[in-house]
Amino acid sequence: MSILGGGIFKGMKVTLWNFVLSYFRRDRLTTNDYSWRPDGDLPQGIGDYPKEEGEQLSDTTTVTNYSRNFPMLLHDGGEPMDTVRCVACQICERECPPQCIYIEKDYDENGKYIKRPAVFDIDVSVCMSCQICVEVCPFDAIVMNSQFELSTPDRFGGLLVRRDDLLKSNDYYHQIHPEEAAARDQKMAVEKAAKEAKKKAAAEKAKAAAEKKAAEAAMGDAE
Amino acid sequence: MSLVLIDILIATVPLMLIFASLFAFTTWLERKALARIQNRIGPNKVGIPCTRISLFGLGQPAADGIKMLFKEDIVPRGADRLFHLLAPILALIPAMLVLCFLPLEFPWTKSLLPVQAFLLDGAVIFFFAITGLNTLAVFMAGWASRNKYSLLGGMRAVAQMVSYEIPLVLSAVIVVMMVGSLNAADIVKEQTGWNWYVFSPWGLAAFVIFFIASLAETNRSPFDLPEAESEIIAGYFTEYSGFKFALFFLGEYIAMFAISGLAVTLFLGGGDGPGLAAAPWLSVVWFLAKIFALIAVMIWLRGTLPRLRVDQLMGFAWKFMLPLSILNILVAGFAWHAQQQNSKTITVITWVISLAILYGTASGLNQLNRGSVRPRKYKYAE
Numbered sequence: 025m026s027i028l029g030g031g032i033f034k035g036m037k038v039t040l041w042n043f044v045l046s047y048f049r050r051d052r053l054t055t056n057d058y059s060w061r062p063d064g065d066l067p068q069g070i071g072d073y074p075k076e077e078g079e080q081l082s083d084t085t086t087v088t089n090y091s092r093n094f095p096m097l098l099h100d101g102g103e104p105m106d107t108v109r110c111v112a113c114q115i116c117e118r119e120c121p122p123q124c125i126y127i128e129k130d131y132d133e134n135g136k137y138i139k140r141p142a143v144f145d146i147d148v149s150v151c152m153s154c155q156i157c158v159e160v161c162p163f164d165a166i167v168m169n170s171q172f173e174l175s176t177p178d179r180f181g182g183l184l185v186r187r188d189d190l191l192k193s194n195d196y197y198h199q200i201h202p203e204e205a206a207a208r209d210q211k212m213a214v215e216k217a218a219k220e221a222k223k224k225a226a227a228e229k230a231k232a233a234a235e236k237k238a239a240e241a242a243m244g245d246a247e
Numbered sequence: 248m249s250l251v252l253i254d255i256l257i258a259t260v261p262l263m264l265i266f267a268s269l270f271a272f273t274t275w276l277e278r279k280a281l282a283r284i285q286n287r288i289g290p291n292k293v294g295i296p297c298t299r300i301s302l303f304g305l306g307q308p309a310a311d312g313i314k315m316l317f318k319e320d321i322v323p324r325g326a327d328r329l330f331h332l333l334a335p336i337l338a339l340i341p342a343m344l345v346l347c348f349l350p351l352e353f354p355w356t357k358s359l360l361p362v363q364a365f366l367l368d369g370a371v372i373f374f375f376a377i378t379g380l381n382t383l384a385v386f387m388a389g390w391a392s393r394n395k396y397s398l399l400g401g402m403r404a405v406a407q408m409v410s411y412e413i414p415l416v417l418s419a420v421i422v423v424m425m426v427g428s429l430n431a432a433d434i435v436k437e438q439t440g441w442n443w444y445v446f447s448p449w450g451l452a453a454f455v456i457f458f459i460a461s462l463a464e465t466n467r468s469p470f471d472l473p474e475a476e477s478e479i480i481a482g483y484f485t486e487y488s489g490f491k492f493a494l495f496f497l498g499e500y501i502a503m504f505a506i507s508g509l510a511v512t513l514f515l516g517g518g519d520g521p522g523l524a525a526a527p528w529l530s531v532v533w534f535l536a537k538i539f540a541l542i543a544v545m546i547w548l549r550g551t552l553p554r555l556r557v558d559q560l561m562g563f564a565w566k567f568m569l570p571l572s573i574l575n576i577l578v579a580g581f582a583w584h585a586q587q588q589n590s591k592t593i594t595v596i597t598w599v600i601s602l603a604i605l606y607g608t609a610s611g612l613n614q615l616n617r618g619s620v621r622p623r624k625y626k627y628a629e
Contacts, residue, residue, distance in 0.1 A: 028606070028609050028610045028613055032548075032551070032552065035551045035552065036547060036548070036551050038551070039284045039547065039550045039551045040547070042283070042284050042285070042286060043280065043283045043284050043550075046283045046284075046286055047283070052286055053283075053286055053287075053288065054286045118626070119625055119626065156623075159625075160625055
């Protein structure tokens with residue numbers, strides 16, 4: 025049995041260590057000091073953000089591998105809309121707790137559903153970065169981006185991130201979250217292999233059944 | 248007549264000045280500590296004006312104050328202008344008023360008014376009576392703003408403060424019972440020589456309950472629901488700007504000092520501490536140091552704990568703290584009678600038994616109130 029209120033003390037220990045070690049260790053003080061001081065005055069390793077006045081920097085290399093800020097849609101390289109993994113199944117749209125995702129399915133000229141989204145909007149001002157869309161996606165199509173500079177002068181249209189801005193390649197994903205991306209690729213490969221094996225087995229079974237049927241028919245003819 | 252007036256001024260003006268300047272320092276301290284807890288740097292730019300000397304950002308509170316003074320005072324069109332103006336004043340005055348009942352022994356008041364600014368036999372009662380006014384100010388602000396978020400914040404504040412006032416008062420009852428007096432000076436006198444009430448099982452339990460309830464009374468995290476920034480913007484002071492907002496802020500921090508001061512008086516021995524025999528003026532230093540220790544824990548908790556849900560908050564007050572504080576009064580009553588026997592074995596046995604009863608009840612209540620926690624269920628995904 026754990027001690028009553030022990031969780032609070034455990035949490036307080038964590039914050040105390042953060043507090044104390046932030047005076048001694050660089051990894052406990054991750055904020056960059058964008059100082060007006062000249063570069064020479066800055067301690068080693070402290071960045072110079074922003075480099076010039078007015079410069080917008082959303083440099084995903086300045087954050088750690090574990091930074092997750094806002095969702096993005098993955099595609100497997102080439103023309104984004106040809107290889108997009110999203111099939112507009114709308115599971116994430118329904119599961120999203122603050123309901124910030126809006127999806128419309130894509131249809132070809134004959135009115136036939138092609139598996140990709142025509143519209144995929146996420147409202148930055150509503151999204152709470154909970155990552156539930158990532159958890160529920162059966163196609164590994166939506167993952168978290170670590171881009172953090174999402175401010176805009178337009179508070180209506182500017183805060184709605186459109187499909188084409190959400191689309192990012194798998195290579196980019198490997199760049200920002202290498203471990204997670206590798207694990208996801210492996211998982212997808214395993215799933216694909218399993219699916220193919222299943223397909224193959226089903227095909228063989230069908231083939232065997234057909235052969236059997238044919239043989240039975242032949243026997244029946246012989247009789 | 249005029250001498251009395253001078254006496255009162257000598258006793259009260261330093262209080263106002265000391266605590267107002269401590270407020271400025273505390274805002275800096277809080278921002279700095281929270282920043283360090285979150286691996287940030289905190290305010291570090293503002294120091295001495297017109298120079299590049301930053302002094303760890305110690306000029307930040309002054310800069311904030313000046314900014315607040317010069318900001319436009321916006322009153323919403325539909326607001327009740329009179330109450331909108333009165334609310335921040337009403338939030339500040341009770342907090343300032345109760346400072347006068349803290350048993351701070353300033354050296355210069357020794358000859359005029361012996362111990363505290365206002366000697367009052369019912370100081371503890373008066374303290375609770377006046378801090379209760381704070382609820383009115385908060386609801387007044389929420390109501391007068393004519394804003395749904397503000398009104399929601401005000402309503403949350405009323406529910407929360409009324410609920411937590413009960414365990415707060417009930418835990419103070421233990422000390423009053425033990426001393427047999429409501430006078431703050433008497434309570435401190437009873438605890439001289441490390442006989443602090445926090446060093447006993449019932450006193451410790453009462454102190455913990457008192458501290459948690461005081462967090463809720465002053466709207467501090469994790470009980471900051473009335474001003475939850477991420478839920479209802481800033482709650483009851485959404486519609487306040489400029490100096491009225493600063494007054495709310497000041498009132499909140501002064502209330503923190505006041506309630507910490509009461510906790511120090513009741514449980515932590517007031518100005519008691521080492522070195523008093525040689526230098527009696529040290530008692531003020533000890534008193535303020537203990538207040539600051541409590542405030543530091545409040546800041547630390549704010550950096551650690553997430554905000555409670557409304558039902559968790561009310562459940563904690565009514566289902567956990569209230570039964571525990573009532574039981575604690577019974578335990579303390581028996582313990583007082585046992586202590587009258589003047590026998591060491593009986594005292595030790597009382598300590599063990601009361602510790603077991605209190606801890607057992609606390610964990611029992613915890614088990615009873617424990618809801619079942621399930622992993623999140625997805626409705627549409629497989």
